[in-house]
Amino acid sequence: MTNSTRAGFVALIGEPNAGKSTLLNRMVGAKVSIVTHKVQTTRARIRGVAIEGDAQIVFVDTPGIFRPRRRLDRAMVTAAWGGASDADIIVLLIEAHRGLTEGVKAILAALKERAGAQPVALAINKIDKIKAEKLLDLSAQMNAEFDFVKTFMISAERGYGVDDLREWLAGELPEGPWYYPEDQIADLPMRQIAAEITREKLTLRLHEELPYQLTVETEKWEDRPDGSTRIDQLIYVMRDGHKGIVLGKGGETIKGISTAAREEMSEFLGRPVHLFLQVKVRPNWLEEAERYSEMGLDFKDGD
């Protein structure tokens, strides 16, 4: 055999909202990780698979890295660093218009401590938001702070520079057999993807702290003989008042959320979906180990 394949893991790390999930979805060519304009959207590690020539690149989307306060925050940040340590290559995403923030500095300091573990590339994202001449200054400033193996200027949303990044990553990965079958694009269980879709719609429609105080779990999944799927999900909130807000006047809010989520699930699955959402008040869900395992997080990481 003269044909040799390459395969490996690329961790996308960065501050919340940097565009990691947007980039993962673009690389994979499908929406496997939810995206919102709010910080701390992604809660666990999500793998998406891209193929570039003879290379299989497994992108690992991670929660944003920030100063954690709650147990959930700590578990998320630990999951992000765990994603980095398992990877062959790390890509640090920063936002072009925000530049070298305090949060980015903190991440660079942590990267320096584990220096040499893996090569780290820099992706300056959201270049559609700033003028080209400013980008060169930012790139120089970043490279003075850390020894990046390579710097890319991209727009994950518009697709600029993304092909270059993917081609470069493919060439850097070690030779070896592919990790996943050719047609697999994600390794998240369907029921978890479905829960994430609903959480995205909740996060988009609810305000302030509420999105951070709820979680969604898929309770039941039934593929019916008529070709449709029935999905039952629970939305855990912390207070009665929150339940009222999620439901909305006459159930209007939850109805809108349910419709949006159902449509996206149908599209993803390629079959009609009947979605049943139930809101449950669970004051202490943030301290329940089972909630974390459902999210794909380790409860003990929050200690």
Ligand SMILES: Nc1nc2c(ncn2[C@@H]2O[C@H](COP(=O)(O)OP(=O)(O)OP(=O)(O)O)[C@@H](O)[C@H]2O)c(=O)[nH]1
């Ligand atoms: N203008 C612009 N917006 C972008 C770009 N990439 C991502 N965004 C937007 O930035 C916001 C955050 O994107 P996400 O992909 O959810 O960011 P993230 O890094 O995964 O965020 P967390 O999961 O919270 O850590 C969304 O509103 C995206 O649409 C880009 O290249 N240009």
Ligand SMILES: [Mg+2]
């Ligand atoms: Mg994300």
